[in-house]
Amino acid sequence: MDTQSPTTTNLTDAQRIDWLRLIRSDNVGPRTFRSLVNHFGSARTALERLPDLARRGGASRHQRICSEEEARAELAASEKLGVHLVSPGEDGYPPRLAVLDDAPPLLGVRGLRDVLMRPMIAIVGSRNASAAGLKFAGSLARDLSDAGFVIVSGLARGIDQAAHRASINGGTVAMLAGGHDKVYPPEHGDLLTAIIATGAAISEMPLGHVPRARDFPRRNRLISGAALGVAVVEAALRSGSLITARMAAEQGREVFAVPGSPLDRRAAGTNDLIKQGATLITEASEIIQAVEPIMGRPIELREPDEDPLASEPDVSERARIIGLLGPTPVLLDDLIRMAEASPAIVRTVLLELELAGRLERHGGGLVSLI
């Protein structure tokens, strides 16, 4: 088992339906979900207040709210496929993932849930990897697996596939960008079947969701977030693996990179990571040595949430704050200063805009109007 996870009581059946309805409703992401539940005390109350909040944020079109029937149907179809929807703190929710700021309120988990409670190392890399890269990824995954680590990766062609295959015996985890029934790439259906026999697959997306380009970076945060560290084996410049490495660094995870010849384009990304401070590794023992001290420490809980809805903005405050926003991203801190309003009021207006589908949150505390 990984070090202790934050204790959370299990959801009741009714709560699970409410949580699923809320996270599946328009304009509700993991962060908005938490703000709403913290403020209203339950997903049920939040669902009741959703239309009113979105209207105040200036929703131009009807905000679709997931019905109880839809949620029950998704739950039933998931159970049929062997997918359990688990919340942070429940069995099968990777403990390190549970403490992320944008931890999904519900994860669809298929396979052996106890594997997901063990310490994980992510291995990612090029889809069109070289024979040497594939071989190295396999031996790295095998050695880490033999040492007791669960290998997490993205089920892609190339490095991902090699890492999964080499660690199937010890248990490996595939993070999916689409729904559990929309395997990508399609030819990896058999690999996925083998993976869930001894390990698990995870998705935050509903069944039937065909992965779009933008779902892959979103999924990548789960790969790095679940792991103690991420090892990148062969990556060209500007590749998806580097996004995973960047997310890992932002999440405070260890970043390991496998070096390669300057003449090999597939090593340009990993060499670049090392130049930026990632740890050069050539064998599994170096990863184990680096993560062992982290495993010994308790998992750090996220900061307690500030309640963004604690204060009710009046009409003139709302107008002033919206007037300060535009398509150019601005820092939340600058916005608060310039709005001459309390941080709680500003956050409430932003949440209303978000629910109305009018706000985009960028990295680094930047927001803009859509």
Next chain:
Amino acid sequence: MDTQSPTTTNLTDAQRIDWLRLIRSDNVGPRTFRSLVNHFGSARTALERLPDLARRGGASRHQRICSEEEARAELAASEKLGVHLVSPGEDGYPPRLAVLDDAPPLLGVRGLRDVLMRPMIAIVGSRNASAAGLKFAGSLARDLSDAGFVIVSGLARGIDQAAHRASINGGTVAMLAGGHDKVYPPEHGDLLTAIIATGAAISEMPLGHVPRARDFPRRNRLISGAALGVAVVEAALRSGSLITARMAAEQGREVFAVPGSPLDRRAAGTNDLIKQGATLITEASEIIQAVEPIMGRPIELREPDEDPLASEPDVSERARIIGLLGPTPVLLDDLIRMAEASPAIVRTVLLELELAGRLERHGGGLVSLI
């Protein structure tokens, strides 16, 4: 031109003969040479006192002292081959080499002496390099040469050869482990001829000296010492290039290493250097960026010499100090403390032992009796 070199007056013809005699005499290395000249004020006086000092150190056999005739013969033969014997501070003596603790008192220089006054980068690596390694070494050398740097290397097969060849147009320097007339490897005679037409070759060894295994590490300190930094391209573990890298670090030179696949044994040494703190590089611009600030600073002169012969040890002191020494290396500082004698006295006894061929100096201030 590299930044200003320490000003030294040129040697007179008579002085050059004396210097050559002293450095070519038994048991006189660059450090002993400096101690003797500093103490006695000239090489001439040191030569006169040499037999007496060696006798006091307990020389078991006759210490050969280079005669004036031998020195004149070496000078004449050198000039015939186009080899000039230059001292630190004279034209043709690389300025950064001149300030080393163990700078050779005379360097045999063949070719264009002005090339030796320009900023240098060393490129070294495997003799049995891969095609990719050879190609990379060539393009690195060419790019650095085009940027105005002189490439220094060891004339060996593999990486050295590729680096020399690619930088011949801009001037390249071959550091030799043997005498100028004993080219190693023998098949690189034509390469050497091409090198000295636009660049130079350097040796601290007399003509006729066939390089032995132990001469190569000794030569390697000149490669790193003459350069602003050393770039290692492909090196197996425990290879000569790593000795050059270690010497570079000890001399305060920048160490650059070219990464490679963990599956390539020829990259094990360079990857290891990066793990130990060397700068990972994949292109010439990264080396240039790193050395530019160093080029702007004046070359640091070595610490003024302490005069080891300032005090005359008495018989009991000499016996006590020799009694503390044995085949196991001890720290000079420990020896001084345990001998209950002044540092100057201890150093004098060690110098006498050295001239008698009875002392071995190891790295890190360690000495032992032979």
